[in-house]
Amino acid sequence: MRPDASRAERTVRRFIRPALWALVLAPAPLLIAQLLLDQLGADPIDRLERLTGEWALRFLIASLAVTPLLWVTGWGWLVAQRRFLGLAAFCWTVGHLAVYTVLDWFFDWQEIIKDVTEHLYITLGMAAFLLMVPLALTSTKGAIRRLGGARWTRLHSLVYVAVIAACLHFAWAVKKDLLEPILYGGLAAVLLAVRVLRKAGARTA
Known part of the structure; x- marks a missing residue:
């Protein structure tokens, strides 16, 4: 940690990762308990699908929010938290997809494919998942080094289409x-x- 870092920055940096871990993990046991205790309403599988999908979307949007925060604060170490939130979004998306394929359709791949191809909103959800796969696979520092900064940045612009x-x-x-x-x-x-506005401003500067 930089010796000239402010007290606020040192405090945030010390506690942000444990706080993010708690935020990412805490909903899972709660949802499992609600499912087992039959507290998810008349259609628990549908409710579980919606809640896991909502958490995935929340973390995906949160990962997008990190970059503007980095611009404002100048805290470069927030990049690691952005990757963490992106991976959290992917993991919750996998959970959302697992509920859909396992609990909803019981691995009936023929019906799943039919559902994906016949209902556009399911197609969009599957597209979002597929777009996130290469982002999750290249989220490590090693992947960034292998791809190079420019190619990695271009690849990870897929997150905008995914969201x-x-x-x-x-x-x-x-x-x-x-x-x-x-x-x-x-x-x-x-x-x-x-x-978009920041990029446009950079071009005109």
């Missing part, structure tokens, strides 16, 4: 109660717009 697809998937899946999808979509739109 758009995920927001549309969520909104379409919910259908009626659109407050949460609108909030998530609006936040993602702001975070993407901030990037």
